[in-house]
């Protein structure tokens with residue numbers, strides 16, 4: 242039988258390998274015969290991986306330590322780890338979602354990959370409007386060091402709600418992928434993005450709390466009438482980094498069962514078409530989030546009293 246995917250014995254690095262889409266990706270790669278280096282904050286339960294590497298991707302020094310443990314030659318990279326921003330601060334959220342992918346790509350993948358290498362980042366349909374807001378992202382995406390990115394986003398990190406770091410970091414990653422896909426294509430290395438819609442993973446509850454209900458979350462999965470499974474996001478990532486996608490580079494692959502089409506056709510409101518950095522919008526959003534959190538705390542308190 243022909244080995245169409247071509248993963249046998251390939252060195253694959255997966256971030257966010259311990260849960261959700263990253264875990265599903267890791268399982269598939271192990272099944273396809275790859276040597277998988279699984280990076281995550283939490284232990285990776287997948288049997289058959291080559292090595293689990295504990296690493297907080299929001300810390301540059303931990304990334305440097307992690308890459309000391311990975312072979313010099315890397316075939317494929319899957320940047321899947323991410324944070325919603327509902328439980329972490331702006332800095333951590335932005336650095337895990339964007340800065341880590343930028344830093345790894347420019348400092349490790351560029352030097353350790355050769356012709357035939359492939360990279361996929363897991364961004365989000367929340368970052369779909371990156372082309373419209375390029376002006377907001379340009380400086381950050383063109384920064385070449387961790388410290389520069391940190392300095393450029395310092396003010397935002399102090400003033401905007403952490404959940405805004407999610408949309409902004411995903412927009413920055415999509416733009417970075419597009420720009421770097423051109424640079425890396427000259428080296429014979431492909432870069433692509435997968436933009437998932439609503440998916441039933443470890444992050445589900447956080448998005449559900451933000452958006453209000455499971456029904457509203459399901460409505461973001463287009464006409465599927467259900468959330469996607471983690472495997473349904475791992476399939477396109479494994480495909481894009483495989484030999485089967487050898488002529489696909491620079492693609493934003495939207496995986497949302499028509500949700501984006503509905504917005505393009507004007508059949509659904511596009512809530513993502515707002516600025517992620519405008520100070521007035523950020524301040525208003527922060528106020529609204531704080532108000533809703535204190536309302537929730539009040540409601541929880543009165544529920545507790547009633548049950549006494």
Ligand SMILES: NC(=O)c1ccc[n+]([C@@H]2O[C@H](COP(=O)([O-])OP(=O)(O)OC[C@H]3O[C@@H](n4cnc5c(N)ncnc54)[C@H](O)[C@@H]3O)[C@@H](O)[C@H]2O)c1
Nearest residue numbers: 257260261262281282297298322323365439440442443444
């Ligand atoms: N679930 C959704 O609806 C949805 C939709 C669009 C995009 N995404 C994106 O999909 C990707 C995968 O998330 P998921 O939905 O599978 O969620 P998940 O919470 O199940 O998995 C995320 C993984 O990333 C790891 N991680 C988080 N912060 C880390 C850090 N600082 N260092 C190292 N590892 C860290 C977590 O430990 C976890 O194993 C994320 O980038 C997320 O933004 C998710």
